[in-house]
Amino acid sequence: MFDNLSDRLGNVFDKLKGRGSLSEADVREAMREVRIALLEADVALPVVRRFIDAVTEKAIGSEVLKSVTPGQQVVKIVNDELVEMLGGDGEDAEPRELNLNAKPPVVIMMVGLQGSGKTTTTAKLGKLLREKHGKKAMMASLDVNRPAAQEQLKVLGEQVDVATLPIVAGQQPVDIARRAMESAKLQAADVLLLDTAGRLHVDEALMAEMKAIASVSTPVEVLLVVDSLTGQDAVNVAQSFTGEVPLTGVVLTRMDGDARGGAALSMRYVTGKPVKFAGTGEKLDAIEAFDPKRVASRILGMGDVVSLVEKAATAIKEEEAEALARKMAKGEFDLDDLRMQLRQMQSMGGLGALAGMMPGMKKAKAAMQQSGMDDKVLVHMDAIIGSMTAKERKLPKLLNAKRKKRVAAGSGTQVQDVNKVLKMHQEMSKAMKQIKKMGGLKGLGALFGKGGMGAAMPGLGGAGGGLPGLGGGGGKGPSVDPDTLPPELRDMLNKK
Structure with missing residues (x-):
C-alpha cells in the first residue's frame, strides 16, 4: 500500500543523506517535496500541514543542522512524526489493545x-x-x-x-x-x-x-x-x-x-x-x-524485522524446527527440508511480503517487481521437488541429466529451472553448515551476509541471474550483525 509514498520519501532522503551539511533552505526544499508526496498519497490536507510544520520546526534547529549526520537526523525526525501521526508509541499514546477486562460477556x-x-x-x-x-x-x-x-x-x-x-x-x-x-x-x-x-x-x-x-x-x-x-x-x-x-x-x-x-x-x-x-x-x-x-x-524503507520474526514464529511449527535443528547438527539438509522452507515462506506472505519487512531490501523488492517475479516461483519450485522420487529428494546427487528431464516434464518446467532449485539447495546446505559452526545468534549473519540466504537464491531474478539486493549469484547481500538487533528481537530469536 505504501510503496509509492515510500519510494518518493526515499528519493528525498537519499538526497539529504548524500550531503555533508544542510542549510535551512535545504530542509525547506526537502519538506516541500515531502508535502507533495503526502498529498499525492491522498493524505488529508490538515494532516499534511500539521505534519510538515512539526517536522520543519524540529529539522531547522541548530542541533540538527550542525550535527555530524544532519540528513539522518532529519530522517529520524520524520520517522518520529510519522509514528505520532499514526497513533504514537509512548506512554502517552492511546491504548490500542482491546478492553477485555470488563465483566463478561x-x-x-x-x-x-x-x-x-x-x-x-x-x-x-x-x-x-x-x-x-x-x-x-x-x-x-x-x-x-x-x-x-x-x-x-x-x-x-x-x-x-x-x-x-x-x-x-x-x-x-x-x-x-x-x-x-x-x-x-x-x-x-x-x-x-x-x-x-x-x-x-x-x-x-x-x-x-x-x-x-x-x-x-x-x-x-x-x-x-x-x-x-x-x-x-x-x-x-x-x-x-x-x-x-x-x-x-x-x-x-x-x-x-x-x-x-x-x-x-x-x-x-x-x-x-x-x-x-x-x-x-x-x-x-x-x-x-x-x-x-x-x-x-x-x-521509510527501514523494514520490520520484529513482525518478520513474529510471522516466522507463527508459521514455523516447533516440532518441525526441532527436527530441522537435529538434522543441521548432523550436517544434513535434503530437498524435503528445502520444500518445507519454501512452504513456510508461502505461509508467511511470500517473497514480496518478506522482502518488504527486511531492512535495506527495498531495492530487492523493486527488482522482483520489475523482473515480473512473484510468488508463483515458490509454487514452481515446490512442484519441481514434488516431481522427484523420495530417494532423489534425500540424495540430490542422483539427479543426472536424464532424471532432470523427467522432473522438468513432470513439473511443467525447464531443465534449467531444476538446476536452479538444486543450486539453491546446495547453497542453503552450505549456509546451514556455517550457522552450525558459528552457533546461535552469531550464525544469524550468515543468513543475510556473504554465502548466506542471499547467495542461496541465485537465479530467482530470472534472466538476470540473481536477485539484486538479495546477494544472488555474487553472494553480496546486506550483512546483519546480531549484536545490533533490538533486545526484544534477540530474546525472540533465542526462544526459537
Missing part, C-alpha cells in the same frame, strides 16, 4: 459501511481472540438488509471454530442484539462480537439503528471498519461515524492492496481514535495489531 460492536469488510473482520477477530487471547467468543449477525449476510457469518464461524447465534427469520436488529446478549451469558462466552448492518452511504436510518443497538448491548468496544482502498472518502466516512457513535477504535481492511495509503495516515487524526487492527489479506488469519512504529518503519 464483553461486547464488541462492529460498524461501518456496506462492503467495508465488517463480516469477514468479525470472523477474523473471533479467531484472533480464541487463538491468541484464549477467549471464548461468540458472534451474532445483526444485518437483516443484505441477502445471506447472517448465513455468511455462520459459515465463517464454522471455519474459524467460533460459535454464532442461531438465525431466526424475520427478527429485527435490536431484538437480535437482546437475544445475543442472553445467549452469550448462558454459554458463558467471554466476548460477544456484533456484526451490524451497513449502508452504501451514511444516512439517518443507519445511525438510528447503530444507536438503538448500542443502547441495548452497551458495547465496551465500538470498532469502525474502513476499507483502505476507498482513499480520502474513508476519512469522510470516519468523520460521519465519529459524530454519531461512541467509537473506541478503527480497523483498516485491505492494507495489502495498492491504494495510496492516505486513509491509514489520516484516520487517527480525523477520528481522534487509535487504529487498532489492520486487515492484511483475504485469509481468516490475515489480521494484525496496528503498530505505528512498525508501519512508519515500513513507509
Whole structure:
C-alpha cells in the first residue's frame, strides 16, 4: 500500500543523506517535496500541514543542522512524526489493545459501511481472540438488509471454530442484539462480537439503528471498519461515524492492496481514535495489531524485522524446527527440508511480503517487481521437488541429466529451472553448515551476509541471474550483525 509514498520519501532522503551539511533552505526544499508526496498519497490536507510544520520546526534547529549526520537526523525526525501521526508509541499514546477486562460477556460492536469488510473482520477477530487471547467468543449477525449476510457469518464461524447465534427469520436488529446478549451469558462466552448492518452511504436510518443497538448491548468496544482502498472518502466516512457513535477504535481492511495509503495516515487524526487492527489479506488469519512504529518503519524503507520474526514464529511449527535443528547438527539438509522452507515462506506472505519487512531490501523488492517475479516461483519450485522420487529428494546427487528431464516434464518446467532449485539447495546446505559452526545468534549473519540466504537464491531474478539486493549469484547481500538487533528481537530469536 505504501510503496509509492515510500519510494518518493526515499528519493528525498537519499538526497539529504548524500550531503555533508544542510542549510535551512535545504530542509525547506526537502519538506516541500515531502508535502507533495503526502498529498499525492491522498493524505488529508490538515494532516499534511500539521505534519510538515512539526517536522520543519524540529529539522531547522541548530542541533540538527550542525550535527555530524544532519540528513539522518532529519530522517529520524520524520520517522518520529510519522509514528505520532499514526497513533504514537509512548506512554502517552492511546491504548490500542482491546478492553477485555470488563465483566463478561464483553461486547464488541462492529460498524461501518456496506462492503467495508465488517463480516469477514468479525470472523477474523473471533479467531484472533480464541487463538491468541484464549477467549471464548461468540458472534451474532445483526444485518437483516443484505441477502445471506447472517448465513455468511455462520459459515465463517464454522471455519474459524467460533460459535454464532442461531438465525431466526424475520427478527429485527435490536431484538437480535437482546437475544445475543442472553445467549452469550448462558454459554458463558467471554466476548460477544456484533456484526451490524451497513449502508452504501451514511444516512439517518443507519445511525438510528447503530444507536438503538448500542443502547441495548452497551458495547465496551465500538470498532469502525474502513476499507483502505476507498482513499480520502474513508476519512469522510470516519468523520460521519465519529459524530454519531461512541467509537473506541478503527480497523483498516485491505492494507495489502495498492491504494495510496492516505486513509491509514489520516484516520487517527480525523477520528481522534487509535487504529487498532489492520486487515492484511483475504485469509481468516490475515489480521494484525496496528503498530505505528512498525508501519512508519515500513513507509521509510527501514523494514520490520520484529513482525518478520513474529510471522516466522507463527508459521514455523516447533516440532518441525526441532527436527530441522537435529538434522543441521548432523550436517544434513535434503530437498524435503528445502520444500518445507519454501512452504513456510508461502505461509508467511511470500517473497514480496518478506522482502518488504527486511531492512535495506527495498531495492530487492523493486527488482522482483520489475523482473515480473512473484510468488508463483515458490509454487514452481515446490512442484519441481514434488516431481522427484523420495530417494532423489534425500540424495540430490542422483539427479543426472536424464532424471532432470523427467522432473522438468513432470513439473511443467525447464531443465534449467531444476538446476536452479538444486543450486539453491546446495547453497542453503552450505549456509546451514556455517550457522552450525558459528552457533546461535552469531550464525544469524550468515543468513543475510556473504554465502548466506542471499547467495542461496541465485537465479530467482530470472534472466538476470540473481536477485539484486538479495546477494544472488555474487553472494553480496546486506550483512546483519546480531549484536545490533533490538533486545526484544534477540530474546525472540533465542526462544526459537
